[in-house]
Amino acid sequence: MTPRVQTVHPGFVAEISELDISRPLTPDDMDALWDASDDHAVLIFRGQTVTDAEQISFAENFGRPERYVLSYRNDIKLRLDKPEMVDVSNLDAATGAPLSGAARHRMVNLGNRLWQTDSSFKLPRGGFSLLYAHAVPPAGPLGAGETEFADTSAAYEALNPEKQAMLEGMQAEHYLMHSRATLGFTDFAPEERAALPPVQQPLVITHQRTGRRSIYVASHASHILGMGIAEGRLLLIELLETATRPGTTYRHEWQVGDLVMWDNRRTLHRGLAFDERFPRDLRRVTTSDGTEPKRAA
Numbered sequence: 656m657t658p659r660v661q662t663v664h665p666g667f668v669a670e671i672s673e674l675d676i677s678r679p680l681t682p683d684d685m686d687a688l689w690d691a692s693d694d695h696a697v698l699i700f701r702g703q704t705v706t707d708a709e710q711i712s713f714a715e716n717f718g719r720p721e722r723y724v725l726s727y728r729n730d731i732k733l734r735l736d737k738p739e740m741v742d743v744s745n746l747d748a749a750t751g752a753p754l755s756g757a758a759r760h761r762m763v764n765l766g767n768r769l770w771q772t773d774s775s776f777k778l779p780r781g782g783f784s785l786l787y788a789h790a791v792p793p794a795g796p797l798g799a800g801e802t803e804f805a806d807t808s809a810a811y812e813a814l815n816p817e818k819q820a821m822l823e824g825m826q827a828e829h830y831l832m833h834s835r836a837t838l839g840f841t842d843f844a845p846e847e848r849a850a851l852p853p854v855q856q857p858l859v860i861t862h863q864r865t866g867r868r869s870i871y872v873a874s875h876a877s878h879i880l881g882m883g884i885a886e887g888r889l890l891l892i893e894l895l896e897t898a899t900r901p902g903t904t905y906r907h908e909w910q911v912g913d914l915v916m917w918d919n920r921r922t923l924h925r926g927l928a929f930d931e932r933f934p935r936d937l938r939r940v941t942t943s944d945g946t947e948p949k950r951a952a
Contacts, residue, residue, distance in 0.1 A: 657673070657683060657684075657687055657743060658671050658672070658673055658674040658684060658687045658688065658691070659671070659672045659673045659674075660687070660690075660691045660694075660695075660853050662695065663699065663783065663905070664695075664697075664900070666694070666695070666803065666806075666809070667695060667696055667697060667804075667809070667905060668695055668696075668697040668698075668699065668905045669691055669694070669695040669698055669699070670699040670700075670701065671691060671698050671699065672701070674700065674866030675703070676700055676703055676705060676709070676713045676726070676775070677703065677704060677705045677706075677709045677713075680713075681887060682921065684763075684805055685716060687757070688716075689864075692717075692783075692864075692916075692918065693865050694802075696806060696808070696917060696918045696920060696921040696922045697804050697905065697907075697915065697916070697917045697918075698842050698916045698917070699907065699914075699915050699916075700913070700914040700915075700916070701753065701910065701912065701913050702912050703777075703912050703913070703914050704744045704912060705787060705788070705914070706736065706783040706928050707747045708737075708867035710740075710785065710787050710914070710940055711737065711739050711740065711940055713785065713854060713914075714783070714785045714940040714941075714942055715740075715942075716772075716943075716948065717782065717783045717785075717916075717942055718782045718783060718829060718943055718944075718946040718947040719942055719943050719946035720739035720940050720942055720943075720951055721739070721742045721777070721781070721941050721942065721943045722738050722739065723738055723739065723740060723742070723776060723947050724741075724774075724831060724847075725742075725760075725847075725852060726738045727822065727844075727846050727850045728846060728847060730844075731759070732748050732800065732852070733748060733750070733815065734746060734747075734751075734760075735938065738825060738868060738938055740938055740939070740940060741938065741939040741940065741941065742760070742938065743764065743767065743786065743926070743939050744764075744790075744934070744935060744936040744938070745761060745764070745931055745934065745935050746934060746936060746938060747760075748760070750916065751776055753932060753934055754774040754931075755931060757801045757943040759842060760807065760895055761931075762835075762838070762840040762842070763835060763840065764900075765838055765910070766834050766835045766837075766838055766840070767835070767926045768926050768927065768928065769834055769838075769874035769896055769925060770805065770810045770873065770874055770898075770923045770924070770925045771834065771873045771874045771875060771923065771924065771925065772807075772847050772871070772872075772873045772875075772920075772922065772923055772924070773919045773924075773939075773941045774919065774921045774941055774943075775828055775829045775856055775871070775873045775875050775876070775919070776829040776831040776834075776851060776853070776875045777851070777854060777943075778854045778942045778945045779944040779945050779946070780856060780919070780920070781919040781920075781942070781943070781944060782918070782919060782920070782942040782943055782944040782945070782946065782947060783916055783918055783919065783941070783942045783947070784916065784917055784919055784939055784940070784941045784942075785911070785914060785915075785916045785937070785939065785940045785941075786802070786914065786915050786916075786937050786939040787914045787937065787938050787939075788910065788911050788912065788913045788914075788936075788937050789911065789936040789937065789938065790911065790934045791910065791911055791934045791935060791937075792929040792930055792931075792932060792933035792934065792935050793930070794850065795929070797928050797929055797930050798927045798928045798929050799908065799909070799927075800909065800910050800926060800927060800928070800929035800933055800935045801882050801904070801906050801907055801909065801926075801927045802907045802909070802915065802924055802925070802927070803899075803904050803905070803906045803907075803916060803924060803925050803927060804902040804904060804905045804906075804907065804922050805899045805903065805904045805922060805923040805924070806897045806898070806903060806904075806921065806922060807870045807871065807898050807921055807922055807923055808862070808867045808868065808869045808921045809903065810866075810869070810870045810894070810897050810903075811813040811859060811867075811868050811869050811870045812867075812901075813897065814870075814897065818829070819859075821867075822858045822859050822870075823859065824857075824881045825857070825859075825878070825879060825880070825881070826855045826856060826857050826858065826879070826880045827852055827855070827856055827858055827871075827872070827878065827879045827880065827881065827887070827891065828853050828854070828855055828874040828876070828877050828878055828879075829853065829855075829856050829873065829875040829876050829877070830851075830852075830853040830854075830875060831851050831875060832848065832851070833853075833875060833876075833877040834873075834874040834875045837874065849875050849931050852876070852899065855880065856871055856876075856902045858870065858871060858872065858894070859871060860920055862918075862920055862921060863945075865921075869920060869921050870894050870897070870898055871920070872891055872894045872895050872898065872923075873923065876891050879890075886915035895923075905931070906927075907919075909937070915946065919941070919944075920944065
């Protein structure tokens with residue numbers, strides 16, 4: 656049976672049904688998913704039951720999974736034992752209980768509440784991200800840990816031609832430690848800093864499969880090369896506000912069994928607040944840009 660694609664947000668978000676992603680996919684399945692991904696930067700798969708290994712295997716259809724940024728230290732035990740699996744949870748590795756206060760894992764993950772695109776601080780940058788929900792907190796006055804998405808291709812296309820021309824060729828420096836430092840967290844070991852040095856990325860990128868252009872900004876972007884720090888950061892803020900302007904974003908309300916896949920080269924995202932007394936266990940695999948199969952001629 657061919658996967659069914661239902662648009663949720665025109666040109667941006669679609670829900671995929673009638674597909675079990677825990678099993679190997681057929682060529683027809685992959686053709687349908689590639690077409691859906693070309694047409695929508697965010698794909699939602701509800702009601703899935705997958706193991707960590709099955710999630711990684713599904714992600715490998717879209718590129719090579721990259722290494723989790725917190726896996727470079729040997730003196731800290733990670734909750735998940737696979738280097739490709741990003742622990743987007745509030746759970747303690749030893750006890751499985753919700754973390755609080757200044758716990759290191761909690762502080763690192765608080766940065767996920769800033770608008771970001773995964774692994775913009777790496778070369779190659781992030782390709783697709785696939786985030787799967789094992790446990791979600793209840794809705795409450797603080798929120799329910801929803802995830803918001805913004806369409807950076809539409810944001811670029813909304814710019815006037817003069818602004819588009821101005822951005823051509825401009826680059827920003829992206830650094831994981833910059834985004835975390837904005838929230839006051841700087842506890843990174845020398846081996847982590849050595850493994851994740853600052854990188855330069857263009858302010859505008861062209862998507863290889865669709866040819867659409869996108870604004871490429873994120874909380875990891877610290878400054879624009881060739882501009883004063885203040886002026887460059889003001890421009891970054893302006894572009895971020897353009898991409899996340901009211902009425903243009905999509906907010907995903909998580910259910911256990913949801914897997915959401917998005918293209919980091921065409922989107923921004925951020926996690927929202929929730930009552931941290933309750934478990935929130937989401938796990939992510941991110942592929943590296945340029946490692947996906949080539950599009951058929």
